[in-house]
């Protein structure tokens with residue numbers, strides 16, 4: 473199992489949902505950065521489990537303990553290791569999952585690949601819990617980007633069939649008023665849909681729209697290291713993410729060229745486009761408009777409705793009712809994770825860190 477990533481910024485992710493803790497080692501951070509611990513705490517809280525009915529009831533404080541790389545709150549340039557303790561494991565919920573494979577979760581492929589030795593408790597290293605250290609790393613990346621005038625924000629674009637409006641094509645960085653949705657009414661309906669699924673022992677998924685503002689034209693490369701190519705692997709690394717698309721979701725494919733092309737114009741000295749169907753990236757390189765992309769999150773796999781599955785011990789067909797504490801919808805908690813991945817990916821593309 474490898475959990476390393478990065479070019480200019482290096483990440484190494486470790487831990488399991490029911491082990492002692494989880495964490496991350498971040499390499500190549502600039503020295504001399506004063507960490508904004510209040511901001512980091514606030515970001516961790518946006519993802520932390522157990523805060524409302526839309527979330528898994530598992531409660532974790534998700535307090536970050538910095539083990540290395542920081543002295544007097546300032547980065548030293550050495551690898552920064554951050555740990556988060558697990559304090560609320562209910563491992564017995566997972567005892568039967570050694571044999572019965574949860575549909576939609578990692579259990580079966582992991583069983584095959586790791587010969588049954590993988591930690592199934594809470595999904596082990598596959599758990600969405602591993603996104604907590606990602607949020608920590610993302611908060612630091614966001615802080616560095618903010619100093620460069622770059623801001624990142626996401627909102628819930630849809631939950632099941634309930635839709636929010638899209639970001640304006642030329643969104644500025646006032647993200648607070650767009651969270652968790654642009655239309656307040658949409659969020660009320662979304663919560664009802666999530667609650668109804670929960671009450672029926674079921675789950676729902678949805679889409680997230682994320683924007684990066686303040687990125688100057690000229691970041692990225694053609695072909696293999698385009699901005700899309702660079703951000704996508706990180707976004708797809710988030711458990712339960714099944715799609716990533718830049719600009720107009722899939723709709724650009726149904727437009728005429730005359731509609732899909734974003735016409736340029738000068739606003740005083742600044743080059744802008746009248747629309748942003750291409751999501752601020754053309755030729756793999758940023759064009760100065762906000763980078764806008766959408767991420768699709770599937771419904772949470774662990775549901776307590778009876779489902780068909782297999783028992784790998786008896787090698788028979790079987791059924792499973794997943795017990796334990798699960799998110800009826802992952803989307804609201806994953807907004808900040810999407811932002812974090814975007815921040816890390818973008819920062820990693822900057823050679824002048």
Ligand SMILES: Cc1cc2nc3c(=O)[nH]c(=O)nc-3n(C[C@H](O)[C@H](O)[C@H](O)COP(=O)(O)O)c2cc1C
Nearest residue numbers: 528577578598599600711712713773774798799802
């Ligand atoms: C923040 C977060 C919370 C999650 N919560 C749950 C959960 O409570 N129950 C569950 O079965 N899956 C949950 N997942 C999704 C699984 O971890 C994921 O579906 C699984 O690892 C399989 O990966 P895949 O869906 O990417 O194929 C969560 C994911 C994230 C990012």
Ligand SMILES: C=C(O[C@@H]1CC(C(=O)O)=C[C@@H](OP(=O)(O)O)[C@H]1O)C(=O)O
Nearest residue numbers: 489521528530594595599600601796797
């Ligand atoms: C703990 C978190 O989410 C967990 C993600 C998760 C999964 O399968 O991904 C399954 C559940 O784990 P457990 O059964 O151990 O409670 C969630 O609670 C978290 O996000 O911090």
